[in-house]
Amino acid sequence: MMERIKALVKVELKPAILMSIYFLVIHIGGLLFAGISINKAFENYLRYDYAPHDINGDIILSLMPAVLMLVFLGMLILVYFQFKYDKSVEIGRFLKALPYTNIQRCLVKITAGILSFSVPFIVFAIGLMALRSYAINLFRDAYKVLPYEEVIYIINHSEHLLQLIVLSYLVYCAVYLFLFMMQYLMNNNIGSLVTGVLILGSPLFVALSAFEIYSLTYGEFNAEILLLPVYGMVSDWNQLMFESQIPAQAQYLNYSYIALIEYKIFIAALASGLFSIIICLASKRNKIEDADMLIPNRTNRWIFIMGVTLCSGFLLADIGQFLILPLIMNNVFAMGQVMLVAGAAVGFFIAKKIASIGVSHKKNKRLRKILPLMLLGIFMTGCSDIKEEAKTYKPVSYDNAYYVKDNISLEPLRKEIEKFDRSKENDWGINEYGDTQLTITFYKQSKISRAIIKTIEEYVVGELEEVVEEMSAKKEEVASEERLFGDYGIVCTKDHSNIIIKIIKNDIQITDPSTQEAVAQIITPDFMITNFQAGAQHHMIKLATPMAVGYQSRNYMSANNLAIASSYQIFRDKSGKITKVRWIINTFDRENNQEENIKELVAKHLIPLQNAIDYIGTQETPIEAMIADVKKVYVNHQIKASGKINAINYRIQRHSSRNDYFGELIEVVVEANE
C-alpha cells in the first residue's frame, strides 16, 4: 500500500518542492532583512545611544505582514500547480482510473502542500528565535542602563515570539487549506483561486462601502478586523510611561503586540480544522463527471450568486456615488441607491450565468451545506472582538541619583546673535538644533562676523577668534577644527569661502561623587559628557568629541571635511566598578591621510580608553597589541579583531552598513575579564 502511494507522492512532490524553494527564499529573505535591521539598529545605537526596545515588535512583528503576503502569493501558485493535472479532463480521468481513492489523493496533496511551506517555516522560526537572542545580546548593554530594563525583557520574552510563530503558522495553514478547499468547491483551477482571494477581501470591501455610502460613523467598529486573514498579523501598540523625579524627563516605551493572540491562535486552528474536515468530505464526494460544472453544488452556487450580487451592487454604487454622479448632480444619494440596485441586478444575472456554467438543470440532490460552514470559518478567523489593551506591565519609576540635566539652553546666545544685521552686505545665517546646538554660517568675513564671534567668545569664554583665523589661513578648501571651552564644544569648519561655527552645549552635570571621580580619571580635555543613562543595576556615561556630537546630529555639517570623530560609552555597575568600555570611532574617507589620522587617533582619541583600561586594571596596562589591531581594522586589512591583555578582553569590529553620509563606525569594546 505504502509502496503504491509513493507514486502519488512523487507526482505531488514536484510542485511542492519547487514552491518550497520559493517559500525558503521568502523566509530567508525575511531573516536577512531582520538581521540587517538589527545591525542597522545597532549602528544607530553606537551613534545615538538609542537601542530599539521592542525587538519582537519593531523588527520581527513588523516584518510579518510582508512575509505573509508573499507566502500567500506562493500558496496561490502552489495550489494552482497542485490541481493543474486534476482539473484537466484527460489527465483527471487517468488519475481517477488509477488504484487510488479520492481521499488518498487528497491527503497526499495536502501533506505535500503543507510540508512545502512548513519546512521553510521551521527554518524561519528557528532563525527568528536566534535573531531575537542575537539582538537581545547585542543590546544588553543598552538595556541594562535603562530604568525599565526588566520591562524590555518582558516585552521581548521568547514566549511572545513563540506565540507569534505559532499564530503565523496556523494562519499559513488556514489560508492554504482555504484555497485548497476552494478547489473542491469550484471546478475551475484559476477561477476557484480568484474567487478564494475575492472571498477573503469581500467582507472588508462591503463593510467599507456600506459605511461610506450610508455615511455611518465608524465608532467602535474597526475595519481592520475584516482584513482577512492578514488581520491575524495586524499589531496593536501600547505605551508605557516611566516617571522621573523630574516630570519633564519621564521616559516612554512604545511596543507593538498582537492583541488577543491566544484567541487568534485558537480561531486559526479552528478554521484550519474546519477547512480540513470540509476538504475531506468534499474530496470523498468529488466526482470527475461533474468537472464540466463550475460549481457542482447547488447551495454553493446560490451563495456565490448572492455574494457577487451584493459586491457588485456596492461596487457600482461606489463608482456612481463617489466618481461619476458628483460631476453631474448635487444630491447623489438617491441616484447612488438606484445604482446600487442596478449593480446588484447586473451582478445577479452575471453571477447566475457564471454559476450555471456546465449545469444542465441537474436534478435536486441532497443539499450539502458545506459553504455556509466554510464562510463561517473565514469570518471567525478575523472577527474576534479585539479592543482590550495588554496591561501586563506596571510603570517603574527611576531615580536620578547620578546626574542632573542643565536646563539652560543656547537660547540667550541665539537671541543675542540675531540682533546683528543680516543684510546682503553682512551675509551670514544661524540655525539651531534642539536646545543644545547652534550653527552660525559666515558666507563672507565682515565686521559683523567678527562681532558675532566676539559675542560667542564672551558666552563660551574661549579664544574662538583664534580658531577662526587659524581655519581661514588654512590652504585646504575644506577643513575642520574642534575645541572645548568648559561646557561648550566648538566645531569650526572651513568650507571654501564659508566659515561654519557649531556650538554644542554640554547639559549633563554629574552629581554622584564616585562617578565624578571615575569620569575625572578617564576624560581628557578633548571630550565632553554628552549622555548619561541609569538603570537599576548599571549606568552608562557617554563621552564624545564635539565633532562626534555634531556629526551624529548631521546638522549643518558635511562629511567632506572630517576624518575622525569618536565617542565612548562607559558602563559601570552599582558599586561604581567599570565593567565595560566601548570606543566608537566614526571615520570618513579613510583612504586619505591615513597616517595622519591614525596619529590623531592614538594621540587624542585613544587616551580615554587607555585611562579607562588603567582604571579597570588599577595600574598602567600596555595596549600596543590592541592599538595594532585597531590600525589593521582602520586601514581595512580586516573587519574584526579580538584579543586579551592581562585581565582585559577586547574586540574590534567595523560596521559599515551606512557607509555614506554617516561614514563608517569602528567599535572597540574593552571588558574586564571576569
Place this chain on the structure above:
Amino acid sequence: MIEINHITKSFGEIMAVDDISISISKGTIYGIIGENGAGKSTVLQCLAGIYDIDKGSILIEGEPVYENNKVKSQIGYVADRNQFFKGYTVKQMIDFFKLTYPSFQEEKFNQYNETFKLNLKSKVKNLSKGMQMRLSMMLSMASSPKLLVLDEPTSGLDAIAKRQMLDLIINEVSLTGMTVVISSHHLIELEKICDAVTIIHEGKVAYQASIDDLKSQVKKLQVVFEETPPEDLEKWPEILQLDHIGSVYYIVTDQYSAYFEKKLKEYGIKLLEPIGLDLEEVFIYTGQSQKRERGRSK
C-alpha cells in the same frame, strides 16, 4: 466474471446510459459499439471506476469497482486520447506505473517497445497522438491487468500500428487469459478480435450477442417472389430494411431463422438466398432500424 447490472448514468438532464446490463466472461474480448454519443465511453469509464453510476451495479469478481483500489489495481485503462502527465518522459511514466501497479513488469514493456519503438527519453507532450496511444497501451498491458478497458485504442494509429496493436491484444489474451473490453469505430477490427459485442444505441442496449450469433441473426436475403410480395412486408417486425431492384427484393432481417424463411415461402418464392453481412453492415442496418423505430414512435 464482469457483471454490469442495470446501470444508469446521467449528466444533468442527459441520460448517457440507461439500464444497461452486460455480462462478460473471463478471458474474452468483448466489444462495445455504438454511434458517437451512444454512451460507449461512459460505460467503459464506469467499468474502469472513473465514473460513479447512478443506479445498478458493476461487479468484477463480485466486487464493486468505484473507489475500490483492490479491484482497480487489476484494471488497465486506455483512453481515446493522451492522458498522461505532459511534462513526464516515457521513462518517468514507466516508473510511475511501476510504483502504482505492483504487477507492472518493465521487461514486458521493453518487449512491447521492441515493436513500437518509443524513445524512453521523449517527453509525453512531444509524442504524436499515435505514439501516445501506443505508450498508453504498452503501460497498461505491462501492468498485467486482469481486465483491460480500451476506449478507441486504435484511433490515431496507422494501419501497421493498428495491426500490431490488435495482434498484441490477441496474444496477451491467449497468454494471460485477461479479459478485454474494447470500443472502436473500426468494426472490421472488432469483428476479427471480439468474441461478443453489445451494440448501444442512445444509452440503451440495442443488440447483444456473440459475433457469430449476431451475424447469424442479422442477414440480408435476396428474394424473388413468384407473384407480388405481401403488401405489408415492410411492416413485418422481423424486417429491418427492404429494397428492391426490379423483381429482386433485398430484405435485411435481425431475426433470421428457419421460421422466418418458412413465413416468406408461404407467399410463393422463386428464389431465396441469404447473403452474409459483416459487423459493420450489421451495425449500419441495426442503427438505421433503431432510428426508424424512434421516428415511428414519435
